Amino acid sequence: MKGGMSMKSSIFVITAAGGNGTAIRVLDHALSRAEYARQGKQLGQDMERFGAEQTGFLIPENNHFEMAGGEFCGNAARSAAILLSEIQRKPRVSFTMSGYTGTVNATVKKTGDKTYFVECVFPGLSAVRRDIVLSSGQRATVVDLGGIVHVVIEAPFPSEADAYQVMHRTITRELNLEKRSAVGVVWIERVEDSVKMHPVVWVKDVDTFFYEQSCGSGTIAVSKVTGIHSIIQPTGKKIEAEITDKATILRSDMEVIHSAD
Numbered sequence: 001m002k003g004g005m006s007m008k009s010s011i012f013v014i015t016a017a018g019g020n021g022t023a024i025r026v027l028d029h030a031l032s033r034a035e036y037a038r039q040g041k042q043l044g045q046d047m048e049r050f051g052a053e054q055t056g057f058l059i060p061e062n063n064h065f066e067m068a069g070g071e072f073c074g075n076a077a078r079s080a081a082i083l084l085s086e087i088q089r090k091p092r093v094s095f096t097m098s099g100y101t102g103t104v105n106a107t108v109k110k111t112g113d114k115t116y117f118v119e120c121v122f123p124g125l126s127a128v129r130r131d132i133v134l135s136s137g138q139r140a141t142v143v144d145l146g147g148i149v150h151v152v153i154e155a156p157f158p159s160e161a162d163a164y165q166v167m168h169r170t171i172t173r174e175l176n177l178e179k180r181s182a183v184g185v186v187w188i189e190r191v192e193d194s195v196k197m198h199p200v201v202w203v204k205d206v207d208t209f210f211y212e213q214s215c216g217s218g219t220i221a222v223s224k225v226t227g228i229h230s231i232i233q234p235t236g237k238k239i240e241a242e243i244t245d246k247a248t249i250l251r252s253d254m255e256v257i258h259s260a261d
Contacts (some may be wrong), residue, residue: 011047014079016079024051036068055206065099069181069204071181091107093108115253130142135174148182150184157198188222193228213235219241
């Protein structure tokens, strides 16, 4: 790709639809699962001031991307696709990633100096849904993506941090999800012909807990529940999800907001 960003840096923070920064460290070799978690937790602490809400590691030599918590993350997948596209100097790349057993096929279109439009196709990504009623009486839908599970609730978002954290932990316990790699509780509200989502995500191995400003996997879950493809994120921007029998596709604008050695 002509005019690509400098790849002399080894750490990048990349946003999706204006939020949910992913801090990615580019490595020349793979690490152990325990080391990914340890280094990822530190990387998250270091990069949180730049808007990072999650961390991962790209090993270009292996065409592999690993989240610090071993989870699946749709926004991070598109972030990794940008870096791999720049490294390989081509607009279409394929790679494997944590929390997903297939091969990600990505198309990266450069739209500005540090901005991109990225589509990731996840062939065979499982999205199993089941409708439930919580002990509170609230109806909800569980969408299990394998590497992360989301509980989607159509209700007003409890915007105070102590309120949504308590509700997330209560629901996680009630549904026996404490051992899962990552758990999201996503509140949704109808906005004209679309839906706005409020995703709160906990990642077990690195023990992070964020009201994410955008969420790719949550967008897949909300699309699965509502049948709507273009989902409004907390930033006000949209991520598109397309779910077919053969694959799940995510698309959105992306931006590299920080890079460092």
